[in-house]
Amino acid sequence: MEGFKFRELKNxxxxxxxILPEDWQDEIVPxxxxxxxxxxxYIIEDDTGIVGGGIVFYKSPPNFEYFETDAKAWFDKGYGYLGFIWISEPYRNKSLGSFWLNQLKSENPQQRYFLLTEEEHLHHFYLKNGFVCSRSLHNEDHLEWLYHT
Incomplete structure (x- = not known):
């Protein structure tokens, strides 16, 4: 995408x-x-700085106890878990989420991924980006959907 770069943030x-919402920061920073x-x-940046990104986990991320057994099976099959995917508000609806996923997949073509989301409105987004919705599951008081490549 013109004007945007994708790269691993190593430091x-x-x-x-x-750039993450405060409640997300509370889940990952500590x-x-x-x-x-x-x-x-992995981040997306332009000349103003970081505008989006996400984290690929190769072991269960924080607050995953309810899904730990299932997650272990995915990790054992070599999948990476995608979490904390975020595009800053002013940059939404510019296909940057798809750009991030496509760049990630092209940088690691053999890697397969899975993720959970409670955002039902993202169903079409993940499907158009090559994910399959495997199932839904209950996490405390809400429903989540499991997607994988």
Whole structure:
């Protein structure tokens, strides 16, 4: 995409974390030291800085206890878990989410991915980006959908 770059953020993860909603920051920042050796942050940036990105986890991310057994099976098959995918508000509806996923897949063509979302309105987005919806599951008081490539 014109004017946007995709890259792995190897240093200073706080650059990415600071664009996330505060409740998301609360879920990842305190635990990052535990996950940083088994995770990679990939960002999208333009000349103003980081505008979006996400994290690929190679072991279960924080607050995953309810899905731990299932997640282990996916990790054992070689899948990476996509989490904390975020595009800053002013950059939405510009196909940057698709750009991020496509760049990630082209950089790691043999890697397969899975994710969970509670956002039903994202169903079409994940399908058009090559994911399959495997099933839905209940997490406490809400429904989530499992997608994989």
């Amino acid at each position: 200073d993860p706080q650059q990415f974390f600071q 635990f990052w030291d535990t996950y940083k050796t088994d995770s990679k942050i």
